[in-house]
Amino acid sequence: MTTTSPRRSGGRAARTALRSAPLAENLRPVRAGMEGGNYGPLTQAGIERIHQAALDALETIGLADAPESGIAVMTAAGAILGDDGRLRFPRALVEDMLAKTSKEVVFHARDPKHDLHLSGNRVHFGTAGAAVHMVDVEGRNYRECTVQDLHDAARICDRLDNIHFVQRPMVCRDIPDNYEMDLNTIYAVTSGTTKHVGTSFTEPDFVDGGLEMLHMIAGGEDKWRARPFVSNSNCFVVPPMKFATESCQVMEKLIRGGMPILLLSAGQAGATAPAPIAGAITQAVAECLAGIIYVNAISPGHPCVFGTWPFVSDLRTGAMSGGSGEQALLTAGCAQMHKFYGLPGGAAAGIADAKLPDMQAGWEQAMSNVMAGLSGLNMVYEAAGMHASLLGFCLESLILGDDLLGQAMRCVRGIEVTEDSVSLEVMRSVCLEGPGHYLGHNQTLSLMQTEYIYPELADRSSPKEWVELGKPDLLKKATARKEEILADRSAARFDPELDAQIRAKFKIHLPS
């Protein structure tokens, strides 16, 4: 074997040094918005059958419990109010509204470099949920979430490359007043990250205050309306096939206030949605199509995400199982329906049923996240940090989730096949002219940073190195990283003058 060659350069130290040079954004091996779509569990015939069943459901079953205001706009658009109080939607109305709805939506961010362009198979991972517990890894305990936890989570997300947006993953259990909770949720997340933020208003009456705060943060209502950097997660239906009256009223106000909407249908297969996976998708699609009609009847083209977001029950107990394979399939199948309609879509993946960030959590989070990404889901919600089937949020798990999601995103990126990448000439040179291996080849070195992704915390040492390193514990490394991030001053924090104005106007629970 030849040990020197004009093509061979450097060794391990040189490669490590090269790797440590920062990469330009466009050369990074993975980045937000890479395109999936090479996986789809549904056949074309299956997709169309689900679509037809959803249209049938809208036409013949319809949805109950719309607020008066919603009944007014939807019947004006062509929906039919039955004697049973249910709104039914003729097929032609669905088609009309699908033509009017936005096919490309931008979810803006305080920092424009984090804007999310939602269309096609572009994939973005982020947090979401309404956990009531924080998972204390060291003490193996579940305790109630606080507004400080929420702010800390946002600050950590701000530093994790593979978390592309920050929908609030937990509720502030230390703020008993719901108005104060809603306002402090917005404050705690937006002051922790410059990425796109998702929130969820509890009551219609709280919207005006929230928008007022957002106008202040944006620097005026016009600036807010030009680049709304917060979207609202609207559980606008109570499955099966009922509008959530109050959430619909929230939605109406937010549409008028210029906030993008996540139209979220969160049925649970076997409980509030049919038990077959195809049936749960059908019902979610029907419900979200009703949402599309609702939104576009108020404001044609208003930015919204088609949030077919069905969950899975463990049918033995009726309890939710977000970590199951059935959940991963539900979400991937939903992503295909989004493409079928050509609409920006979102669904849930990455939920662990595991109580702690253990091996179970790893496989549960990985399987559904990678399948969501490969299916080309635009917005993968609840992708990191979520445990106990959404009841617990864990900061260590969130940090490790960044490595997990980087790997998933590498899978989404896929395999480039080009004249260069099939490597015939390189093979020829290596095999026929030496050195008989590819280790120091220019091609290898040139791809080291752009084709391969390296985890931040995951361990790739050999057993020998691992012993020499003192057998590092993954969770302890995550805790150390958490403390390191939280010890820094947040780069996303508000200008002190603005902060003082907000605090003068609203009761902010976080210490300044």
Next chain:
Amino acid sequence: MTTTSPRRSGGRAARTALRSAPLAENLRPVRAGMEGGNYGPLTQAGIERIHQAALDALETIGLADAPESGIAVMTAAGAILGDDGRLRFPRALVEDMLAKTSKEVVFHARDPKHDLHLSGNRVHFGTAGAAVHMVDVEGRNYRECTVQDLHDAARICDRLDNIHFVQRPMVCRDIPDNYEMDLNTIYAVTSGTTKHVGTSFTEPDFVDGGLEMLHMIAGGEDKWRARPFVSNSNCFVVPPMKFATESCQVMEKLIRGGMPILLLSAGQAGATAPAPIAGAITQAVAECLAGIIYVNAISPGHPCVFGTWPFVSDLRTGAMSGGSGEQALLTAGCAQMHKFYGLPGGAAAGIADAKLPDMQAGWEQAMSNVMAGLSGLNMVYEAAGMHASLLGFCLESLILGDDLLGQAMRCVRGIEVTEDSVSLEVMRSVCLEGPGHYLGHNQTLSLMQTEYIYPELADRSSPKEWVELGKPDLLKKATARKEEILADRSAARFDPELDAQIRAKFKIHLPS
């Protein structure tokens, strides 16, 4: 909400009782050989480009280092020996041999219910590898593997539903003599499981003894040849593009002895294979096509598996990274090439770089396994128990891997879309006639066992239940399960008379 309904029956206790009834094999939610194929990272154009590059490589680069016997059979078939000692393969020869090779292969098992029918997109998960360490979870230690460890692993695999075959995952480091090691490897695995077994002979001279033992176990050479229940993993190439002389001699003898062959090309992208994923696939395909020519030149239609099995280097260090996203893509891309040729194929997935069965191990094992399954890979080797990039094997991880693989297999099964499953009539009845939910609906109950899979050890309790259960630790549960399995007498053990005959003939290291 109506609380009673003719369709509603039973509660949690009834559902749990129903679930505990054993399911007929054909009703199980997942089983060996379910069909994947809904995922493929390569486009059709990419597949064909790789195919053409592989043909070019065979025609113009060829392979060095074939043994004399191999040169004789391959040149007789039409290969061309160059002055540089490399065998080159004209395109027409590749096509001729692809026509002759077996498209459907059965990997038999001592118990016919475990036979593997390899074709199309049928997926099977199993162990493999050559780990030198056992991972001691409780002590967080790596120690050398023994023949007892190997036997224990086989016995555990025999009890895990989602491990469909048992290729030896480790080498017996306590048997210094390689002949004794090879024979004891066969004994330790075949006496531990009635599933299909994979082994790997070290030297051609050891084959006769191994076959003799297998004839005894089978009850005669004719019975062995009718249902050979052990295949040989042949690393017949030393990438790039060189035959492994001695392994080829082993292969020749085994073909004549009736043993199915795994034609294994184990290059490492960036080290012994090109760094681009497409290039590593191209080289592996070229090498395995050479293997197909070799095997079929000796014995047309001899059962073999197309084992494009490229690994990934961490390009910073050159060390292997089996747990990476790049590895998952390599394996899934290879599965597509197998389909392109219509050949039974195998590759590696499920390898963890993590040293212990922690969260990292979970996500690493899950991502590549589920992608391998979704791509329709026939034989997913190294799917469970493998740590430290193949250097360590862990029995607790193997046991937890059964849950992980069950979930992956559920994803492989996919989504059935039928008139019943889209559930329009059920939705209509639930929404319009009550009870407004699906919990006790006949459809829900009827699917509970057949549509949904439940993990054995993974935890789905609520935080409250989890505290009441004493916060069970996943790894401690796995250790307890391991001890439970190993405390039982193995159902796969040999008849005492046969065992005595084997022990009289061969030096068996396991105590009887």
